[in-house]
Amino acid sequence: MPEHSGVSRPGGRTARTRDAVHAAVRELLAEPETEITMAAVAERSGVHFTTLYRRWGNIESIVLDLAVERVTEESPVPATGDLRADLTEYVHRLLASLRQAGTGTLLQALLAAAGQATEAEQVTQFVEPRIEQFQSLLDAAEVTRIDGLRLVELILAPAYLWAQFGAPLDPDADTARLVDTVLAVARDPA
Amino acid sequence: MPEHSGVSRPGGRTARTRDAVHAAVRELLAEPETEITMAAVAERSGVHFTTLYRRWGNIESIVLDLAVERVTEESPVPATGDLRADLTEYVHRLLASLRQAGTGTLLQALLAAAGQATEAEQVTQFVEPRIEQFQSLLDAAEVTRIDGLRLVELILAPAYLWAQFGAPLDPDADTARLVDTVLAVARDPA
DNA sequence: CGATTAACGCAAGTGAATTTGCAATAGAAT
DNA sequence: ATTCTATTGCAAATTCACTTGCGTTAATCG
Numbered sequence: 405m406p407e408h409s410g411v412s413r414p415g416g417r418t419a420r421t422r423d424a425v426h427a428a429v430r431e432l433l434a435e436p437e438t439e440i441t442m443a444a445v446a447e448r449s450g451v452h453f454t455t456l457y458r459r460w461g462n463i464e465s466i467v468l469d470l471a472v473e474r475v476t477e478e479s480p481v482p483a484t485g486d487l488r489a490d491l492t493e494y495v496h497r498l499l500a501s502l503r504q505a506g507t508g509t510l511l512q513a514l515l516a517a518a519g520q521a522t523e524a525e526q527v528t529q530f531v532e533p534r535i536e537q538f539q540s541l542l543d544a545a546e547v548t549r550i551d552g553l554r555l556v557e558l559i560l561a562p563a564y565l566w567a568q569f570g571a572p573l574d575p576d577a578d579t580a581r582l583v584d585t586v587l588a589v590a591r592d593p594a
Numbered sequence: 595m596p597e598h599s600g601v602s603r604p605g606g607r608t609a610r611t612r613d614a615v616h617a618a619v620r621e622l623l624a625e626p627e628t629e630i631t632m633a634a635v636a637e638r639s640g641v642h643f644t645t646l647y648r649r650w651g652n653i654e655s656i657v658l659d660l661a662v663e664r665v666t667e668e669s670p671v672p673a674t675g676d677l678r679a680d681l682t683e684y685v686h687r688l689l690a691s692l693r694q695a696g697t698g699t700l701l702q703a704l705l706a707a708a709g710q711a712t713e714a715e716q717v718t719q720f721v722e723p724r725i726e727q728f729q730s731l732l733d734a735a736e737v738t739r740i741d742g743l744r745l746v747e748l749i750l751a752p753a754y755l756w757a758q759f760g761a762p763l764d765p766d767a768d769t770a771r772l773v774d775t776v777l778a779v780a781r782d783p784a
Numbered sequence: 785c786g787a788t789t790a791a792c793g794c795a796a797g798t799g800a801a802t803t804t805g806c807a808a809t810a811g812a813a814t
Numbered sequence: 815a816t817t818c819t820a821t822t823g824c825a826a827a828t829t830c831a832c833t834t835g836c837g838t839t840a841a842t843c844g
Contacts (some may be wrong), residue, residue, distance in 0.1 A: 416841050417791065442831075452793050457832065459791085508709040515705065518759040519698040527759070558775070561755040562747035569708040569717070585748070588782045589775055606811050607821065632801075642823050647802065649821090 405457035424449040425456065429470050433506025440467060440509060466525060472530045474510065475501075481537035487545035487590070491583045494541075495559060499575040502567040511568050534560070550590050558586050612659075614639040615646065619660050623696025625691070630657060630699060657703035658713060662720045665691075671727035677735035681773045684731075685749060689765040692757040701758055724750070737772065738778050748776050 428449035432438050442463050446453035460466045478501045482490045501507070514530065517523035538552035559582055566573050573582075617661050619637035632653050636643035650656045668691045672680045691697070704720065705712035728742035749772055756763050763772075 417839085418841090421792080453831095454794075454833085455792055462832090512706055514711065515758045516702055519702065520760075524760070531759070557752035557755070558748075561751035565747070565751040565754065569703045569721070570710075570714065581744075585775075585779055588779045592778045592782055607809085608811090611822080643801095644803090644824075645822055652802090 409462050410461050419442050420467070421449075421451050421455065421459075424451055425466060426431065426473065429466060430474075430506075433509060435569075436505055448553060464513050464516060465523070465526075467510060468517045468526055471510040471514045472526060475530060476512075481534070481541055483537075483541040483544040485544045485546075487541075487547060490545065490589060491559075491586055492579060495563075495582050496575045496579045498559070498563055499573045499579060502563055502572045507567055507572070508570065511564055515564075515568070531556075550586070554558070555586065558582065558589065604744055611639075611641050611645065611649075615639055615656060615664065616660050619656060620751045621665075623660075623699060626695055654703055654706060655713070657699060657741065658716055661700040661704045662716060665704075665720060666723065669724075671724070673727075673731040673732055673734040673738075674774045675734045677731075677737060678773060678777060680731050680735065681749075682769055683778055685753075685772050686765045688749070688753055689763045690767060692753055692762045693765070697757055697762070698760065705754075705758070721746075723778065737780050740776070744779070748779065 427446060428445050429440065431448060432444055432523075434441050438444060440463060442453050442456050443452075445463070445466060446456055456466065460469070479494070479498050482493050484490055502511075514527065518527045535552040535556060538555040542548075542550065542552065542555070562582065563573060615635060618635050618641075619630065621638060622630050622634055625689050628634060630653060632646050635641075635653070635656060638648055646656065650659070669684070669688050672683050674680055692701075704717065708717045725742040725746060728745040732738075732740065732742065732745070752772065753763060
């Protein structure tokens with residue numbers, strides 16, 4: 405028996421196939437015409453489609469898996485204490501990442517999964533760290549009139565909405581507006 | 595030849611089957627356990643599933659069709675000139691409608707379709723009227739520092755995001771916050 | 785090093801979703 | 815009335831997503 409509890413064989417074959425699958429999905433997402441199907445991912449990754457079904461169950465879970473990974477790695481939240489500077493840097497990077505090809509598909513997987521109890525745990529992995537990071541940002545700037553959840557509403561909500569509508573915001577043109585909104589509310593919440 | 599251009603036979607059989615299908619989908623959406631499939635809609639509506647495929651092509655289009663209809667009828671935007679009162683009334687009704695059973699499915703259809711060029715026209719039918727109504731509301735209140743698009747970001751975006759995340763906002767507890775946000779930004783946009 | 789077992793590859797099978805050809809029906813025009 | 819044609823109903827066919835059983839590979843432990 406390899407292990408009684410915890411993750412089994414994390415650095416071996418399991419990790420290799422997961423990486424191969426993630427890489428394949430990234431490639432497919434970058435090709436707007438290509439549909440993301442189990443068959444396509446299997447072919448591109450070299451991993452048998454039976455394996456995909458056994459480990460993930462359906463294509464949405466695979467995409468969600470990647471979505472959580474990618475969003476986390478691409479959008480670190482700064483917390484230097486300068487509210488405007490931190491927000492500006494973060495929002496600018498966020499909007500830029502939302503303009504990459506395939507972002508719509510990723511967001512759809514994320515939000516579709518969010519609604520279903522089955523995948524709720526995976527989504528929590530995405531939302532909670534972000535709220536905490538936002539809270540850290542606010543704490544560093546000694547802002548107490550709004551909280552992390554409010555930042556989600558004022559920044560992530562509009563950014564994601566436009567991205568999903570196929571009209572992602574422009575990092576250079578729209579960052580200031582979103583940041584100014586937060587500053588206005590932080591100054592005058594009621 | 596019935597007609598050369600324009601809508602053909604709008605009040606006849608075509609309209610009846612569309613109504614039957616819409617009614618069936620409304621029923622199915624109200625039953626949380628039931629999956630919305632072509633077969634289920636066909637059985638419930640009495641319309642043959644072949645007809646569904648021919649007219650809509652897929653189940654998503656059918657749900658989108660209903661989503662556009664329902665959102666429009668359920669969320670009229672008041673414009674009496676009292677900004678706070680108008681917003682409060684509208685947001686309260688919006689949040690209440692987002693708590694109805696099946697709303698998640700409807701939103702998903704709406705936002706999924708939004709990303710695809712094929713359905714873009716149908717989605718425009720939903721977004722544009724809403725922006726215009728918001729603009730009327732602002733005009734009535736003689737507010738010039740923000741526009742209809744901004745209201746979409748500050749109200750619809752957070753409301754839809756939480757609804758999609760399976761945690762729709764509470765009409766009584768959360769309306770004031772969303773309204774206050776708008777008022778704060780209208781007062782101090784930068 | 786050898787035993788153990790989780791994860792994988794493979795091939796066939798199952799079933800639901802979707803398509804297609806043809807006949808029947810019902811608005812609309814003449 | 816009758817004619818025409820868009821729309822629907824029906825049944826058969828087909829495609830595709832997904833599952834299952836079994837043999838193989840490879841990672842971990844003693």
